[in-house]
Amino acid sequence: MEKPTIAHVAQVAGVSPSTVSRILNGTARVTPQKQAAVHRAIAQLGYQPNVIAQGLARGRSMSVGVLVQDISSPFFGSILHGIEKALQGSPYQPVFIDGHWRADQEDAAISVLMGRQVDALIIVGGTVSDVRLREIAAHLPLILLGRKAEGLERRTLRVNHRQGAYLAMRHLIDLGHTRIAHITGDETHPDARDRLDGYLAALEDARIPFDPRLLVHGDFHEASGQHCAEALLESGQRFSAIFVGNDQMAYGVQLALYRHGLRVPDDVSLVGFDDQPFSAYTVPPLTTVRQPTTEMGLAAGHAVLKLLEGEDFVFPDLEVRLMLRDSTARLQR
Known part of the structure; x- marks a missing residue:
C-alpha cells in the first residue's frame, strides 16, 4: 500500500499541499474549518508527518543535547530516564553524551552537540566553567542539573x-x-x-x-x-x-x-x-x-521544553529523604 503523502492529505482535505505544510508547521493563517478538514484527512489516511523535515524547515534539529558525567552509572541513568520520559510525546529527541568527569572531555562533548545543531542543552554535573556556561546560555536554551553557575540560578535545578x-x-x-x-x-x-x-x-x-x-x-x-x-x-x-x-x-x-x-x-x-x-x-x-533522580530528570526535561517554546517555568521543590534499612543499628556499648 502506498504511504500517504502531503499531496494525498491535500487532495482529501480539498486544500493545497502548501496549506497542509503550513498547518503542520503551525504557520498557516486559515479558517478553523480548513484546519479541521486537514486534521480529519490526516487521521483518515494515517499520515505520519516527518518531524525532522518540519524541524529543518523551521531551522531546528528537533534534538536536545544531554551531557552527563558517566552514562554507565545507575545514578545518571535514572536522571536520563526522567529526561527521556519528559521528552516523550514532544517533537524533540534527546542526544546523550558522556563527559567522563574531565573538563577537556566535557568541552569536547559540548562542541560535538553544538556541531549537531541541537536546539537546547541539559548539562548534568560537571566542571565546565561558569563563563562558558553563560556563553552557551546566551545562544541556546540551557538547563543545569546538579551544579551551580553564577548568573544562571533560574536555570539550575539542585536538591539540598x-x-x-x-x-x-x-x-x-x-x-x-x-x-x-x-x-x-x-x-x-x-x-x-x-x-x-x-x-x-x-x-x-x-x-x-x-x-x-x-x-x-x-x-x-x-x-x-x-x-x-x-x-x-x-x-x-x-x-x-x-x-x-x-x-x-x-x-x-x-x-x-x-x-x-x-x-x-x-x-x-x-x-x-x-x-x-x-x-x-x-x-x-x-x-x-x-535523591529523586528520575523526578530531577523529568523536571529538567519539562523545563527545557518550556524554554524551547519561549515560555517561563518554575522548578518543582524536590526533597531528599532518609531511607531506613538494615545497615545501621544502635551503638552497642
Missing part, C-alpha cells in the same frame, strides 16, 4: 545535599554513634562539598568534636570506597559508623569491611547517599539518602 547529609548524620548520632567517619566524593564537585558541610554541621550541632583523621577523600566510584575504607581501617582510628558520600562508594566500603571480618551493622553502621536501585538489595540493605 547538605540537608540530606545532615539527616544521615542525625540518624547515626541518634543511634548513639559519636565516632563517625566520612568518605567524601570528588572534592571538585559541589555535591561532595555540600555533603561534607552537612556532616560537619551535624557534628557541631551535636557538640561532637570533628576529628580530621576520620575524613577520607574518595571520587564517587566503588573502588575508591573500598580503598578509603581500607585506609581508615589501616590507620587504627576508632569508629563505629561511616557516612559515605554516595551509594557506589558504600558498596566498596561494604566489601572492605567484609574482607576485614567486620559485620554491618553489628560492628560498623553504614549510610550512603543517592538511593541507587541496587541499594535495597545489598546484604544488608543499605540505609541511604534518597
Whole structure:
C-alpha cells in the first residue's frame, strides 16, 4: 500500500499541499474549518508527518543535547530516564553524551552537540566553567542539573545535599554513634562539598568534636570506597559508623569491611547517599539518602521544553529523604 503523502492529505482535505505544510508547521493563517478538514484527512489516511523535515524547515534539529558525567552509572541513568520520559510525546529527541568527569572531555562533548545543531542543552554535573556556561546560555536554551553557575540560578535545578547529609548524620548520632567517619566524593564537585558541610554541621550541632583523621577523600566510584575504607581501617582510628558520600562508594566500603571480618551493622553502621536501585538489595540493605533522580530528570526535561517554546517555568521543590534499612543499628556499648 502506498504511504500517504502531503499531496494525498491535500487532495482529501480539498486544500493545497502548501496549506497542509503550513498547518503542520503551525504557520498557516486559515479558517478553523480548513484546519479541521486537514486534521480529519490526516487521521483518515494515517499520515505520519516527518518531524525532522518540519524541524529543518523551521531551522531546528528537533534534538536536545544531554551531557552527563558517566552514562554507565545507575545514578545518571535514572536522571536520563526522567529526561527521556519528559521528552516523550514532544517533537524533540534527546542526544546523550558522556563527559567522563574531565573538563577537556566535557568541552569536547559540548562542541560535538553544538556541531549537531541541537536546539537546547541539559548539562548534568560537571566542571565546565561558569563563563562558558553563560556563553552557551546566551545562544541556546540551557538547563543545569546538579551544579551551580553564577548568573544562571533560574536555570539550575539542585536538591539540598547538605540537608540530606545532615539527616544521615542525625540518624547515626541518634543511634548513639559519636565516632563517625566520612568518605567524601570528588572534592571538585559541589555535591561532595555540600555533603561534607552537612556532616560537619551535624557534628557541631551535636557538640561532637570533628576529628580530621576520620575524613577520607574518595571520587564517587566503588573502588575508591573500598580503598578509603581500607585506609581508615589501616590507620587504627576508632569508629563505629561511616557516612559515605554516595551509594557506589558504600558498596566498596561494604566489601572492605567484609574482607576485614567486620559485620554491618553489628560492628560498623553504614549510610550512603543517592538511593541507587541496587541499594535495597545489598546484604544488608543499605540505609541511604534518597535523591529523586528520575523526578530531577523529568523536571529538567519539562523545563527545557518550556524554554524551547519561549515560555517561563518554575522548578518543582524536590526533597531528599532518609531511607531506613538494615545497615545501621544502635551503638552497642
